[in-house]
Amino acid sequence: MDFSSKLLEQAVAEMSQLPGIGKRTALRLVLHLLKQPEPQTEQLAAALVNLRTKIKLCSNCHNISDSEVCEICANPKRIRDTVCVVEDIRDVMAIENTGQYRGLYHVLGGKISPMDGVGPSQLTIKSLIDKVKVGEVEEIIFALSSTLEGDTTNFYIFKQLEGIPIKTSTIARGISVGDELEYTDEVTLGRSIVNRIPFENSLKN
Amino acid sequence: MDFSSKLLEQAVAEMSQLPGIGKRTALRLVLHLLKQPEPQTEQLAAALVNLRTKIKLCSNCHNISDSEVCEICANPKRIRDTVCVVEDIRDVMAIENTGQYRGLYHVLGGKISPMDGVGPSQLTIKSLIDKVKVGEVEEIIFALSSTLEGDTTNFYIFKQLEGIPIKTSTIARGISVGDELEYTDEVTLGRSIVNRIPFENSLKN
Numbered sequence: 059m060d061f062s063s064k065l066l067e068q069a070v071a072e073m074s075q076l077p078g079i080g081k082r083t084a085l086r087l088v089l090h091l092l093k094q095p096e097p098q099t100e101q102l103a104a105a106l107v108n109l110r111t112k113i114k115l116c117s118n119c120h121n122i123s124d125s126e127v128c129e130i131c132a133n134p135k136r137i138r139d140t141v142c143v144v145e146d147i148r149d150v151m152a153i154e155n156t157g158q159y160r161g162l163y164h165v166l167g168g169k170i171s172p173m174d175g176v177g178p179s180q181l182t183i184k185s186l187i188d189k190v191k192v193g194e195v196e197e198i199i200f201a202l203s204s205t206l207e208g209d210t211t212n213f214y215i216f217k218q219l220e221g222i223p224i225k226t227s228t229i230a231r232g233i234s235v236g237d238e239l240e241y242t243d244e245v246t247l248g249r250s251i252v253n254r255i256p257f258e259n260s261l262k263n
Numbered sequence: 264m265d266f267s268s269k270l271l272e273q274a275v276a277e278m279s280q281l282p283g284i285g286k287r288t289a290l291r292l293v294l295h296l297l298k299q300p301e302p303q304t305e306q307l308a309a310a311l312v313n314l315r316t317k318i319k320l321c322s323n324c325h326n327i328s329d330s331e332v333c334e335i336c337a338n339p340k341r342i343r344d345t346v347c348v349v350e351d352i353r354d355v356m357a358i359e360n361t362g363q364y365r366g367l368y369h370v371l372g373g374k375i376s377p378m379d380g381v382g383p384s385q386l387t388i389k390s391l392i393d394k395v396k397v398g399e400v401e402e403i404i405f406a407l408s409s410t411l412e413g414d415t416t417n418f419y420i421f422k423q424l425e426g427i428p429i430k431t432s433t434i435a436r437g438i439s440v441g442d443e444l445e446y447t448d449e450v451t452l453g454r455s456i457v458n459r460i461p462f463e464n465s466l467k468n
Contacts, residue, residue: 060356060359060360061356062326062327062328062333062334062335062352062355062356063318063327063328063329064329065310065313065314065317065318065329066314066318066327066352068310068313068314069310069311069313069314071310072303072306072307072310072311073307073310073311075303075307076292076295076296077291077292077295078288078291078292079292083283085353086282086283087281087282087283087284088311088314089351089352089353090281090282091281091311091314091315092314092315092318092327096315096316098277098280099311099312099314099315100312100315101277102277102278102280102308102311103307103308103309103311103312104308105270105273105274105276105277105278106274106277106278106293106296106304106307106308107304107305107308108270108273108274109270109271109273109274109293109296109297109304110296110297110301110304110305111301112270113268113270113271113297121267122267122268122271122297123267123268124268124269124270128267128268129267130267146294147267147271147294148290148294150267151265151266151267154265155265
């Protein structure tokens with residue numbers, strides 16, 4: 059693209075480095091900002107820089123936080139010996155939204171994925187194992203995405219925990235609530251039969 | 264959404280004010296920035312603020328520009344008495360890319376659209392009429408989108424020019440180069456028959 063303005067070109071170039079934002083979309087967003095009052099752009103810029111420079115990771119669970127220890131880890135009402143292993147803050151938010159979980163979290167910061175160059179050392183797995191070894195944890199709940207990378211990561215951590223007497227579980231996989239049986243994929247349906255639960259359990263909640 | 268961090272919440276709130284960016288996409292973009300080195304966020308923020316505070320509109324054609332007069336208007340090789348009326352800089356870029364136009368532009372800054380609260384006074388129509396009255400312009404080419412708003416705007420300007428001896432034209436509407444006739448919509452096909460051109464003209468370019 060041939061811009062009539064270097065300033066515009068730079069803004070579009072920076073904007074289009076964001077994932078899923080191409081040059082055209084970047085131009086549209088930037089032109090939108092130009093039509094809005096100046097403070098909006100300044101607030102956006104300040105919010106991004108503030109976030110990037112001031113954000114902390116909770117020293118306990120590695121979740122994104124404004125303080126040394128995040129609100130969840132600092133909450134005395136939380137069950138401290140149950141730890142739910144998740145990929146990132148979005149999963150924490152999703153689980154929190156259910157209102158069904160009262161334990162703590164451990165945010166890995168990603169999944170083991172050799173294709174993307176992510177190995178165990180880039181994740182916070184060691185910190186999790188250390189926590190377990192100290193004896194702080196009674197149950198670990200694996201709540202990673204049901205993908206090859208998620209399963210690999212679960213299994214890697216499970217192997218690391220070998221020999222340590224700890225309860226491990228994984229969130230249930232099965233057909234979604236409200237799903238029609240005939241449209242469910244075979245693997246999911248197959249597993250949901252193998253891992254069937256006592257009927258009275260399904261009456262809870 | 265329930266954020267564990269006020270900084271994150273603010274960044275997402277600002278980001279999701281951009282058109283077409285919802286809360287979820289904003290969160291994805293912001294988390295991406297957190298994974299990148301700090302300078303990337305700072306450069307993005309600086310580029311946006313720079314653009315918003317330093318950008319100028321060309322005093323002649325109202326196009327976005329780094330200087331008082333844009334490169335196109337300042338170019339002595341341009342044909343100065345032909346003015347192409349467009350909506351915004353994206354249209355200027357699109358027409359420049361064709362390499363078929365050597366005249367000047369006049370950027371309206373939008374289209375007349377009562378639904379969006381845009382009237383003639385918010386556009387640079389008066390400045391265009393003034394330019395014409397001074398006698399600087401010999402031909403005006405309307406190059407707005409072929410929509411209701413575009414046609415309304417064209418017609419409004421056309422009416423304003425009544426009584427002034429000036430040549431007006433509009434970019435040709437017809438079937439796109441490479442299009443199959445059977446898939447072309449009726450209105451376009453109908454107009455392309457009514458506005459048929461001498462065959463020898465189609466041999467140009």
